Amino acid sequence: MKDDSFELAGRRYKSRLIVGTGKYRDFAETRAAIEESGAEIVTVAVRRVNITDPNKENLLDYIDPKKWQILPNTAGCYTVEDAVRTCRLAREAGVGDLVKLEVIGDLQTLFPDVPATLEAAKILVKDGFKVLPYITDDPVACLRLAEIGCAAVMPLAAPIGSGMGIRNPFNLRIILEQAKVPVIVDAGVGTASDAAEAMELGCDGLLINSAIASAKHPIAMARAMRLAVEAGRLAYHAGRIEQKLYATASSPLTGMIR
């Protein structure tokens, strides 16, 4: 097959899987899972340093920014101001201008606040950021974000951490048909088949955290997700057969013994 590398915000990647670094038991497990996932882009959160125990180990002691593209997020931000402020601090911390924008609208669902996400995206794009916005699986919201100049759109497949899988493949298909920027499914994947399903639909990539980090065996699940993303992508290119209600024999109907 021809080169199927993934272009995002002006860089090419071999892996179409982006992984998060939250919820692991420790940094060693975080790193081992990331290695096993094959991911080249890794999300992180921006938080106050621990001033009571400054000798505590730092995530970046384990995840070398020279080896992985660090993707800071704005998780926990409920306003445009907080999200923009967080992105500016992340850039100042020195990992570049690629950011995962989340402006949360509701504590229980963690669904994005769509108007606030659009507004924050406008400010950040203007400020030189390469913005990857987390958004509902709303085709119009995705169109608007692409028009604003976001480097990709990242519709959720189900609520963050829910593991409910691809709840609305039809919306994703519409988003994919209309997309002029990469479409990365962010949130909702529960297991490897969900990842494969998203890739079979034609998604350009996947962002997974909880499904790996909270699995009983995170490192094994990281490998499963890597293989599922690859398998799903291959199947997408291979072109699946049509679904039919009735059987079609695989073996010749002639030459039967009598």
Add this chain to the structure above:
Amino acid sequence: MSSDIQITLNGEPFSVNSDARLTALIDGLNLKRGRVAVEINYEIVPKAQWNNVTLASGDIVEIVNFVGGG
């Protein structure tokens, strides 16, 4: 003569020397300079300016780094 002044560091009261530069605060906390970002009174202070900035009484200082997240 220098004396101690009170600032708010990451939401908590904190004492620093009145002629303390921002670099002294960062180094005193054992933070790796390349891994953190600093805001004073809601304005980002670029790393290149850390050595020129002296903290004032009542300053609201935020120092952030990266932690695990999705």
